[in-house]
Amino acid sequence: MNAFKKCAFVFMSAIFILGACNNDTASPDTNKDEEKGKTYTIGITQVQEHPALNLATEGFQKALEEAGLDVEYDIQNAQGDNTANDTIATNFVSANVDLIFANSTPSAQAALSKTNEIPIVFTSVVDPVGAELVESMEKPGGNVTGTSHHHPDSIPETLTFFKEQLNAKKIGTVYNSGEQNARAQIDKLIKQMDDYGLELVEATVSTTADVKQATESIIDQVDAFYVITDNTVVSAFESVADVTSDKKVPLLAADVASVPRGAFAAYGVDFFEVGHEAGKMAVKILTEEANPGDIPAQPPKTLLFMVNKKVAETIGMEIKPEWNAEIHEE
Known part of the structure; x- marks a missing residue:
């Protein structure tokens, strides 16, 4: 191979190698751009x-x-x-x-x-x-x-509040027994109530249309009321709140989103x-x-306590400073 051809061969080889290197280094960026655009x-x-x-x-x-x-x-x-x-x-x-x-x-x-x-x-x-x-x-x-x-402390804190702050003994609740989510909570509730000297008075429903009547059927038998995170009942939460408010029965919920809807208070997430x-x-x-x-499934990290000021006034309950509650004011 003469000198001219040898130089040309080396030159072209260098260009080919450089091009291949550039393509290799460009691929990750191209993939990232494609990912960003997905x-x-x-x-x-x-x-x-x-x-x-x-x-x-x-x-x-x-x-x-x-x-x-x-x-x-x-x-x-x-x-x-x-x-x-x-x-x-x-x-x-x-x-x-x-x-x-x-x-x-x-x-x-x-x-x-x-x-x-x-x-x-x-x-x-x-x-x-x-x-x-x-x-x-x-x-x-x-x-x-x-x-x-479901925060592990939500039920114990709620039961403690019923006993120590409300002096309640009979707690009413309404739930859909056909919902696994609800049944799991009721089972946890019943297992722990004996330790607090509390009794659960239950009424079950199948649809949201049943909620008000079910609440009315037991309201005169209880000292306080508790609504778990049952989707059927929570969807008709105002029906429960109306009945408990009229009877001046404290209503606690298992989610703080229900406090603005008429719950007196809630330990929830x-x-x-x-x-x-x-x-x-x-x-x-x-x-x-x-x-x-x-990826590990996660429980909630923080338990909140919220009180509805207007409902407290309606049912004649004093909001005590030692509760350290978040106050909802309409």
Whole structure:
């Protein structure tokens, strides 16, 4: 090979190698740009329409917004109909959404029954293990993880308040016995009431239309009233509040979102934050390809105590400074 051809060969080889190197170094940036430009499709299934669940959905969406993700949401509400829950889940699977956000126990159970491949993130679930959504809180397994809204201190604090601050002995409650979420809470409540010398007076309902009548059926038998995070009852919370207020019976709720709706007080969690934590999990699954089953399910971190000043005045209750309560004023 003469000198000219040899130089030309070396020159062209250098250009080829340089070009190959540039292509290699450009690939990660190209992939990142593609990732940034991706639009995710998320199906949101919510069992019913009420403020606590709505706040959880808002918190979930806020987490994805903060992460800068471009998301198209398909938001569906079952309006308390389990058949609709199944249909919604089936439609999401058929649409092959990138992720399902299941807001409530029935919604999560329906979604999990329809797919073991599409990632599912749940929230507003009392007992994820008991509902058979996860194998354990630490290692959920499968294609699902999420957040519980049941703080372990919520029932003990509520029962202590009934006994020590209200001197109550008989506590009334109304719940949907067909809802696993509600049954789990009632079971926890009954197990702990003996330790406080309290008696539970129950009335069960099937629909929101039954709530007022069920409350009226037991209101004269109780010293105070307690509404757990039962979706059927919470959807008709004002019906309970009207009856208890008229009878001047203190009404405590298990979620602070019910305080502005007429509860006297509540030991509960911020559903926005519970949903927000679930949203962070969804971000990790979508952007880091994390396996949902490897992400520990989380209980709520903070228990709040809130009192409604107007309701306190209506039923003749003094708000004591030592309660350290957040005061809701209309």
